[in-house]
Amino acid sequence: MAALIKDILKLHAASQDVVVRGWVRTKRELKNLTFIEVNDGSSLTGIQCTFDHPQADLSTGASVEVHGKLVPSPAKGQAVELAAQSVTVIGKADPESYPLQKKRHSFEFLREIAHLRARTTTFGAVARVRSRLAFAVHEFFHQNGFQYVHTPIITASDAEGAGALFQVTTLNPEEIARSGTAPDYQRDFFGKKSFLTVSGQLEAETYATALSRVYTFGPTFRAENSNTTRHLAEFWMIEPELAFADLNDLMRLTEDFLKFLLNTVLSDCEADLHFFDTHIEKGILASLKAVLDSHFTHIPYTEALIELEKAAADTFEFKPVWGCDLQTEHERFLTEKVAGGPVILSDYPKEIKAFYMKLNPDGKTVRAMDLLVPRLGEIIGGSQREDDLAVLEGRMRELGMNLHEYRWYLDLRRYGSVPHAGFGMGFERLVQYVTGMANIRDVIPYPRAVGQADF
Helix, strand or coil: CCCCCCCCCCCCCCCCCEEEEEEEEEEEECCCCEEEEEEECCCCCCCEEEECCCCCCCCCEEEEEEEEEEEECCCCCCCCCEEEEEEEEEEECCCCCCCCCCCCCCCHHHHHHCCCCCHHHHHHHHHHHHHHHHHHHHHHHCCCCCEEEECCCCCCCCCCCCCCCCCECHHHHHHHHHCCCCCCHCCCCCCCCCCCCCHHHCCCCCCCCHEEEEEHHHECCCCCCCCCCCCEEEEEEEEEHHHHHHHHHHHHHHHHHHCEEEEECHHHCHHHHHHHHHHHCHHHHHHHHHHCCCCCCCEHHHHHHHHHHHHCCCCCCCCCCCCCCCCCHHHHHHHHHHHCCCEEEEEEHHHCCCEEEEECCCCEEEEEEEECCCCCEEEEEEEEECCHHHHHHHHHHCCCCCCCHHHHHHHHCCCCCEEEEEEEEEEEHHHHHHHHHHHHCCCCCCEEEEEEECC
């Protein structure tokens, strides 16, 4: 195999013979010299190749194989270039129709050609950062004794209780419509109503109560009719679960986890992050380093509301009152104005949190926590889980849930129940935070949203 361009660029120019394979980013001709930049996606920058003979099929977007000698480069910003001896066009790209010519394209336009946008500088950088972060997730949990569990994509349980579910069925909707009767789900493939999962948490809890520390990292789905820059219908979730752990253990894990990810990406994706700092969101490097160097502030929800209520009346679009679910503007105010850094909020009102969260002695709040970071707001949400069978059953009845459908989940409290806790992190929100990309649809290869399921 030919070496990757990222490795070739690290070599010392000593007239070494090398082979470069990739796609032409730019081409220019000067007298009897032709210059092309070839990029194979392995690094932010490509390598300049020069040759002294014309090539009719050589144009932006074409795939090429270039043989030549590595020599010092007189151009700024690069130590070496390739003095080409031969260039072979592997796949042509018609310059009249190829949509990625040398000019700035809007992100909206690039979403329409998502199958080609990874060839651009911005989306190549997003892809590399996303890849490194995904690997870092596995590295962190492996180093801390967690087992990786693959939880089901198809489920009959709604972990969040929100009801925004994509139904999975093999029943013929046209036949049901013609019959005029309600569908008989006993005749369906799974014999009951089934859905794409919104979370792997409940199933991860079952393995945590056997293996002590587990995590799941996979696709999840929400059928929310939301057409914003912050929502996707299909996204990836990171969900660790720890047995024999309380909320304090979880908060320590949360801080260690985020700092590990940031340290990794700052160390291993330096060029890509400098690109984002220069071209996407200025100051993002300093912002990430500040989080890495900070101690996270812990604030109970009730105290946070007091701080928010002190703010001027015109500070917020949504007035903060005890019992409300905090808006992004509130979260950013707490991180940027009150704490001057990351905040872990805890002990939320039970009415705005899920059924499985452990009830505090006051009967009004639960052992929940959210990690808030400057610029973004919430990036991680979690809780200590309710491990008392009677309390959990009471909470579920209070919410009108069918206990029989969750009998397997309740068994965890019947047989060897232990204190346990876990959190969820939307992976795309993490990538957004690290890159500064404004729209969440630009940090996943093929976004799925309302009315959008192309490619």
